[in-house]
Amino acid sequence: MNNLTFNISDFVLHCMITPDQRTLAIASLVFIYLASFFGNLLVLLVIKLNEQLHTPMYIFISTLAVIDLANSTILIPKMLADIQFDSSSVPYAACMLQMYVILNLEEMESILMIFMALDRYVAVLYPLQYPSIITMKFAWAVVLLLPVITFLLNTSFVIFASELSFCQTNILPYCYCDYATMVSVACNKDPKYLSLLTNNTTVFGLVAFALILFSYARIVLAALKITSADGKKKALSTTFTHLLVVGFFYFPFLTFFNTCVTHLIVLGLAYIPLLATYILPGTGVNMTTEVYNTMIIVGNVVPPMMNPVIYSFRNKEIKSQIYVIFTGKKNIPETLQQ
Template sequence: MTHNTSSSASEFLLQCEIQPAQRNFVVLVLSVIYCVTLFGNLLVILVIRMNHHLQTPMYLYIAVVDIFNSTNIIPKMLAVLLDSAVIPYGPCLLQMYMVFHLEMVESLVLVFMAYDRYVAVLHPLRYPSLITNKMVLISIFVSNVVGVLILTPFVVVATELRFCITNVLPYCFCDYATMVQVSCTNSAKYLVILSTTTIMSATAAVALILFSYLSIAKAALKISSVEGKRKIFSTCLTHLLVMGLFYLPLMVSYILPGVGVKLSLEVSNTLVIMASVVPPMMNPIIYSFRNTEIKISIYRLFTGMRTSSLSNSN
């Protein structure tokens, strides 16, 4: 079904706005990104679970969030790219909510990681007492509660939308802004709500992250060691790179439509997809694999496996 003459839709037809000639390439890239994301984050989880001496609860948290984030989006995108997918109304709303919720949690994870680095650099002796498993559990609870409180209104608002012209969503997954654009419920409030929520939540998160890294940079300038300065500034820049790849695309795609700037579907698709799939792939490299304890544990894991396989062969 591609059209619906009633005031509501029982299902949606997802269609990625990607040129047919580019589909095979996009499928390949997304598959590689998904495999790298799973491998990197599962490796981090494995290493942390095997080595109980690692004081890295924040890294375990971000790895779990990244796996959920990628798994919620990429498999569905691949299914849609390979063949247009029909999705019932209820599961579509659920996926829309989960995309928003995991983006919100990812945003708060970046804030927590900035705080983690702030404590590690400015208060290294207090790090084990401040960044504890209890603190991480509280962070998980708070981030999910904040996500529910902020995003539940979007589900309520989405149920008000009526689809009397078409039920085709020209997108790779169920997306709130796309649903608003194809609906016949003509009201600017639906996109204004999205823009306002994004401005408020993203501005607060970015401000906290920038404060943390500016404080770290200020402390680094007081270090006499050139190597120490280089290491700290390198860490700050790579973390800010991930932050930019996450926040900038989402802020552009979510804020501009609400202020009257209409983006093409292809541009909007690209921005949201980039923000949703690239940071989870990069986070293990930027955060975890740069941690000395984790690097040593990974090295011991693979060298131990190689030694074990050699002894078994003999």
């Protein structure tokens, strides 16, 4: 049977977590999921309740929270079940669907970050034109088009995945249905299958990241020319906050400190490995299953937990609204207004 193709009705997911690592892995994932779920839910609630936050920038922030909620909910509960029971069976169609949705969510977040960078770019460099360029209609158009664009672009992944034949095993050594893992265990050796992933990641990863860096480099240069100390501080603060979010999205491995230099270091060092997990397999570079699983899992589950903390809870307006929700007091302490 090793040289014959057989039709499969399901995949078996195997997380490659040893028994002595199981307790720590489950506890970590539960903590990450709860922090991500309630953190992003709180961001959405705050923005919904405060009409002053109904602006394009907060539309983007709330969209990011929705994407993070969906990403965590689709991934983590299934991972917990796989780890607890060592492996689990997933119907073929359900596995394809999960793979497709995860790819879409990752690309939606990458594209959204470009528009968030554009929002800050126009706000700092063209403040007078900002209200006419970044309108509510523009923000909602971006939000509504995100799923349409990504779902259409990623249809090719479903087509290619459906062409894969499995003549040796239907076991995926991974915690969820992942396109690259499917290709690695399939019998098809055509390089087009991994080339698709490499090309897609280059466009939505490297090119997107380069555009974000370019826009924020221009913002920093413009901010340094601002004569007002408060204006300069505000421009630089929002810039480095967004850069930190981008860093954790592309490669969220290092802990961070609340300084501009550290933000840039985290961004530079954290970006490479997550993209490498998608690009290197297509170039013929092999990674061990443990390394690949660790990098891709952390890269998918940590950003949804960190984004509310980095991007929203450091925001003065959101912190003030959270204080009002939990205390019922409208007199905001000075410490929250700084």
